[in-house]
Amino acid sequence: MNGATTLPVIDALPxxxxxxxDCELAAxxxxxxxxxxxxxxxxxxxxxxxxxxxxxxxxxxxLCARALGPEHVFxxxxxxxxxxxxxxxxxxxxxxxxxxxxxxxEITPSVDGYLQHEPDADARRRGNIxxxxxxxxxxxxxxxxxxxxxxxxxxxxxLMGYFTWHADDAPPxxxxxxxxxxxxxxxxxxxxxxxxxVDKAPSADLETNQTDEGDLGISYAKADAILALMLFGYDxxxxxxxxxxxxxxxxxxxxxxxxxxxxxxxxxAMLSSTxxxxxxxxPVDY
Amino acid sequence: xxxxxxxxxxxxGDVEANLAALGEVFAQLAAESAPxxxxxxxxxxxxxxxxxxxxxxxxxxxxALALRLADLWRAKGGAKRPVDLAIGFFENDSGNYYNSAMYxxxxxxxxxxxxxxxxxxxxxxxxxxxxxFLSRGRRLGAFETRFGRxxxxxxxxxxxxxxxxxAAIKGARAIIVPSASxxxxxxxxxxxESVKFWHELLHAQAIEHGVFIFYAGLAGFEGGKGMTGxxxxxxxxxxxxxxxxxLGACVIRAEIDFGEVDLARANLPLLGDLNAVxxxxxxxxxxxxxxxxxxxPQSPE
Numbered sequence: 001m002n003g004a005t006t007l008p009v010i011d012a013l014p015x016x017x018x019x020x021x022d023c024e025l026a027a028x029x030x031x032x033x034x035x036x037x038x039x040x041x042x043x044x045x046x047x048x049x050x051x052x053x054x055x056x057x058x059x060x061x062x063l064c065a066r067a068l069g070p071e072h073v074f075x076x077x078x079x080x081x082x083x084x085x086x087x088x089x090x091x092x093x094x095x096x097x098x099x100x101x102x103x104x105x106e107i108t109p110s111v112d113g114y115l116q117h118e119p120d121a122d123a124r125r126r127g128n129i130x131x132x133x134x135x136x137x138x139x140x141x142x143x144x145x146x147x148x149x150x151x152x153x154x155x156x157x158x159l160m161g162y163f164t165w166h167a168d169d170a171p172p173x174x175x176x177x178x179x180x181x182x183x184x185x186x187x188x189x190x191x192x193x194x195x196x197x198v199d200k201a202p203s204a205d206l207e208t209n210q211t212d213e214g215d216l217g218i219s220y221a222k223a224d225a226i227l228a229l230m231l232f233g234y235d236x237x238x239x240x241x242x243x244x245x246x247x248x249x250x251x252x253x254x255x256x257x258x259x260x261x262x263x264x265x266x267x268x269a270m271l272s273s274t275x276x277x278x279x280x281x282x283p284v285d286y
Numbered sequence: 287x288x289x290x291x292x293x294x295x296x297x298x299g300d301v302e303a304n305l306a307a308l309g310e311v312f313a314q315l316a317a318e319s320a321p322x323x324x325x326x327x328x329x330x331x332x333x334x335x336x337x338x339x340x341x342x343x344x345x346x347x348x349x350a351l352a353l354r355l356a357d358l359w360r361a362k363g364g365a366k367r368p369v370d371l372a373i374g375f376f377e378n379d380s381g382n383y384y385n386s387a388m389y390x391x392x393x394x395x396x397x398x399x400x401x402x403x404x405x406x407x408x409x410x411x412x413x414x415x416x417x418x419f420l421s422r423g424r425r426l427g428a429f430e431t432r433f434g435r436x437x438x439x440x441x442x443x444x445x446x447x448x449x450x451x452x453a454a455i456k457g458a459r460a461i462i463v464p465s466a467s468x469x470x471x472x473x474x475x476x477x478x479e480s481v482k483f484w485h486e487l488l489h490a491q492a493i494e495h496g497v498f499i500f501y502a503g504l505a506g507f508e509g510g511k512g513m514t515g516x517x518x519x520x521x522x523x524x525x526x527x528x529x530x531x532x533l534g535a536c537v538i539r540a541e542i543d544f545g546e547v548d549l550a551r552a553n554l555p556l557l558g559d560l561n562a563v564x565x566x567x568x569x570x571x572x573x574x575x576x577x578x579x580x581x582x583p584q585s586p587e
Contacts, residue, residue, distance in 0.1 A: 021472035029469070029478075029512060032533045036507035041298075183472075281338035284509040285298045 016242065017228045021183050023190035027063065030175045034067035037173050038148060041285060046147035050138050051075045051094055051102075052205065053087030055188050055197050056152040056176060058094045062191040063175050064150055065098045073100035074145050078134045080206075081108040087205050093194040105141075107133045127206035131164035138171070148172060156181040156220060159227055160252070161259025162204075162212065169262070180224040218251050226252045287323040287433045287542040290315055293515040294327055295506035295535040298334040299344060305332060305354060309362045315537070316363030322539075323433065328464050328504035328517075329374035329387065329440055335466035336508045337376070341419050345378035348402050352390050356397035368393045370400075370431060372502075374440060374464035376420075377404065383420050387438045387464045389429065401429035403438035407446055413468060413511065428456035434544050441465040447491065454495035454557055455564070459547045461497050463488070466504035469514035469532060481516045481532055493524035496551035498542060505535050522550035 038044045047064040051057050064073045075098075077091045088104070095102040110133050115121055121129070138149040151174035157163050158177055176184055181202070188198045202212040202220070213219050218226075226249055229239045236249050261267075265277070274280050292311055296304040308331075315322055329335065333344045346354075355371060370391050377386035385405040391398045404423025408416035426449060428437040437453035437460075444450060444463050453461055471479025484501070492499050498521055505515040518529035519540040528538045551557055567573065 018473055022474060022476060025474070025476060025478065026472050028533070029472075033507055033510065033512060036512075037510070040506070279339075282340050283298070283336045283338050285334075286337065286340050 017232045019180060019182055019224055019228055021179070021186060023187050026179070026183075026187055027066065027191060030063050031067045033175060034063060034150075034173070038068065042148065044146065044148050046072045046074060046145050048074045048076060048138050048142045048145060048147045048149045049152070050134055050149075051077050051091040052152075053077075053084075053090035053197065054202055054205075055193065056154055056184055057091075058193045058197050059184055059188045059191060060150055060152045060175060061094050061098060061100065062188075062193060065100055066191075070098045070100040073098065074141065074147060075100055075102050076138065076141060077102070077104040078107050078137055079104065080106075080111055080130050082208055083205055084203075084208075086200075090194070090197050090200070093197060097192070097194060103141075105137055107137065110136075123207050127204065128164045128167070130206055131167035135167045135170050150175065151177065153177055154181050154184050155179055156224055156227065157212075158263060159231075159259075160216060160223065160255040161262045162216060162255070163262070165262050180227065181220040182224045216251070216255070218248055222248055223252055227256070230256065287544065288320055288539065289324050289326070289500060289519065289542050290322045290537055290539045291326045291500060291502045291517045291519065291530075292328075292331075293503060293505050293517040293530045293534075293536045293538070294331050296330075296332060296334050296504070298508060299337065299340055301332050301344060301346075305358060308332070309358050311537070312359050312362035312364060316359070316367055321367045322369055324370045324372070324431075324500075326462055326464070326500050326502045327371070327373040328502040329385070329466040330376065330504060331373050331464070333376060334506075334508055335468075335504055335513065336511065337419075338415070339419065341376050342378075342383065345376045345383055347378055348386065348388055348399055351375055352388065352397055352399050355390060356392045359392050360394075364392070365394060370433075372438065372462045372464065372500075374466075374502075377402070384423060385416060385420050385440060386423070387440050387462070389431065389436065389438060389462070391432070400431060401427065401438065403427070403440065405440040405443055406449070407442040409442045426452055426456075428453055428458040433542075434459045434547075436460045436462060438462050438464070441467065444487065444491070447494075450491045450495060450497070451560070454497055455561065459497055459544055460542070461491070461499050463499060463501045465501060467514050467516075468508070468511035477516075478514055478532065481514045484514075484516060485518070485526070485529075488518065488520050489524045489526070492520040492522055493554070493556075495557050496522040496547055496554065498522055498544075498547065503530070503532075505533065522547045523553075 047068055049061045061075055075095055079088055111129055142149045149171040151171035153163055153168050154176045155178055163169055185198055203210050226239055226244055239249050270278050372389045374387040377384040386402055388402050389400040391400050406423045408422050410417040428435050435457040437458035439449050439461055450461055469478040469480050473479055474482045488499050488501055501518045503515040503517045504513040506513055514532040515530050516532045517538055519527040521527055527540045530536050530538050
C-alpha cells in the first residue's frame with residue numbers, strides 16, 4: 001500500500017429504533033387482525049367507522065373495506081355545527097374511493113341539548129361532550145347494523161393522552177393503536193387514501209382552526225421520534241444526543257407520564273383475593 | 287419418513303371444538319394415499335396460548351390427552367395407519383402445571399407416550415407471563431423413535447442455543463419445536479422481524495449441529511396478538527425444505543431422509559468438534575464463577 005492510497009470507510013447504521021415500516025406487511029397483518037377478530041371470533045361481518053375527514057379514520061375505513069368488503073363497511077359522519085366543511089368533504093372522498101355505506105348524523109342537537117344547561121362550558125369540556133356523543137351514536141348504530149364499532153386511535157395520541165377517555169378509545173377493536181402517527185401516514189399513502197387527507201394538518205376539529213400539532217406543542221415527526229426512543233428505554237440525555245431539545249423531550253415526557261391512567265380501565269378498590277384483573281385473570285378473548 | 291406439520295388455528299379455550307377441528311384435519315391426512323409417519327402440531331395447540339388464569343381449567347394429564355388423540359386418529363381413518371404424533375399442550379401432573387409437549391406413538395390398537403418434554407424456559411417478560419401460572423420443566427431429554435433419536439424443545443427453549451446443543455449431544459437427529467410466537471416488528475423485508483429472527487435461529491442451529499428441525503407454529507389472532515405460524519422444515523445443512531405463511535392454518539409436508547444427518551455431519555463435523563472440546567469448556571472453573579456471579583452475596587456468619 002503506498003501513501004497516496006485512501007481506504008474506503010464504511011459507516012455503521014445508527015443503533016436506534018426506526019419508524020420505517022413495511023406498509024404492505026402492515027396492511028396484510030391488520031386485514032387479518034380484523035378478519036380474525038370480527039368474523040372468526042365474533043361472527044360479525046359489519047364494521048362501523050366514524051369518519052372525521054382525517055387520516056386515522058380514513059385508513060381504518062380502508063382496512064375494514066379490505067377485510068370485510070366495502071358493502072360491509074358503514075361509515076358515519078358526525079358533524080357538530082362548528083365542524084369544518086372540509087372535514088365533511090374529505091370524508092366524502094373516502095366514501096367515494098371505497099364505495100362503502102355512508103350516513104351523516106348531526107350531533108349538534110344532542111350536544112347542544114345538554115350544553116344549553118351548561119353555557120359556561122369551556123372548549124375542553126365541549127370537546128369531550130362531542131367526542132362522547134359521537135361514541136354514543138357509533139355504538140348505537142353498531143347494534144342497529146349488526147356491526148362492531150372500530151376504533152381509530154393511533155399510538156402517538158394514545159401515548160400523549162391526546163384523546164377523550166372512554167370515547168375515542170372505547171371501540172372494542174383498534175387496528176391502528178400500535179402505529180405512530182407518521183406510520184399511519186405511510187400506511188395511508190400505501191393504501192391509496194386520497195392525497196388531500198394525508199397531506200392536510202391533522203386536527204381534532206373540536207374547535208375552529210384547531211390543529212393537533214398546535215395543541216401538542218410539537219410536530220408529529222419529532223414527537224414520534226422521541227416516543228420511539230423513550231419506549232426503547234433511552235433516557236433524556238441519550239434522546240437529546242440525537243438532536244432533540246430538552247423542551248421537546250419535556251413536552252413528550254410530561255404528556256406520557258401524566259396520562260398512564262388513560263391507558264387503563266378504571267381503578268377498582270381491591271378487597272379480596274379474587275379481585276377481577278388482579279387475581280381473577282382471563283384474557284379478553286377467553 | 288413422511289412428515290406433516292399442522293399449522294393449527296385453535297378456538298381460544300375450547301378444547302372440544304378444537305379436537306373436533308383436529309379430527310377433520312386427521313381425516314384429511316389419513317385419506318392421503320401415502321401414509322404419514324409423523325404429524326407435528328404447535329404449542330398450546332388445543333387451547334390457544336394466552337390463557338392467564340384460565341390455563342388451570344384447560345390442562346390435561348398426558349395420559350388423558352394421549353388417549354383422546356389416539357382414539358381420534360383411529361376414528362378419523364387412521365385405524366390401519368399407525369402414526370407418531372407430537373403436540374404441545376398444558377399439562378396437569380397431580381396439581382403441578384406445565385407447558386408441555388408430547389411425542390406419542392399411535393398403533394392400530396394401542397398407543398404409547400414416548401416422551402413428554404416440559405418447557406424449561408418460560409418467557410415471563412413484556413407480553414409473556416408463563417411463569418406466573420406454570421412451573422418450569424427440569425430436564426431436557428432426547429428419546430428414541432422408530433425413525434431415530436429426537437428431542438422436543440418448546441418455543442423459548444429453542445432461543446437458548448445451549449438447548450439444541452445439549453439435545454444434539456444427547457443424540458437427537460431431529461429437533462421438534464412446537465411454538466406459539468406472537469408476531470411483532472414491521473421493519474423487516476416482507477416478513478415480521480420476529481419471524482425473521484426465528485428463521486435465522488433455526489437455520490443456524492440446524493447447520494451447527496447437523497440436525498433436522500421440525501418447527502410447528504400456532505396460527506390465529508389472540509386478543510390482537512397475531513400468532514405467526516411460519517411452520518417450517520429445515521434440513522441438517524440449513525436448507526429450508528418447506529415453510530408456511532405466517533397467517534392462517536395449513537399443512538406442510540416433507541419426505542425426511544435421516545441419512546442426510548450423517549452426510550451433513552461428515553461434511554461439517556461441528557458436533558464432533560464440540561464433543562471433543564466440551565469437557566474442557568465445562569470443567570473450566572471460571573465458567574462456574576461467572577454463572578454464579580449474579581447470586582446475592584452471602585451474609586457474614
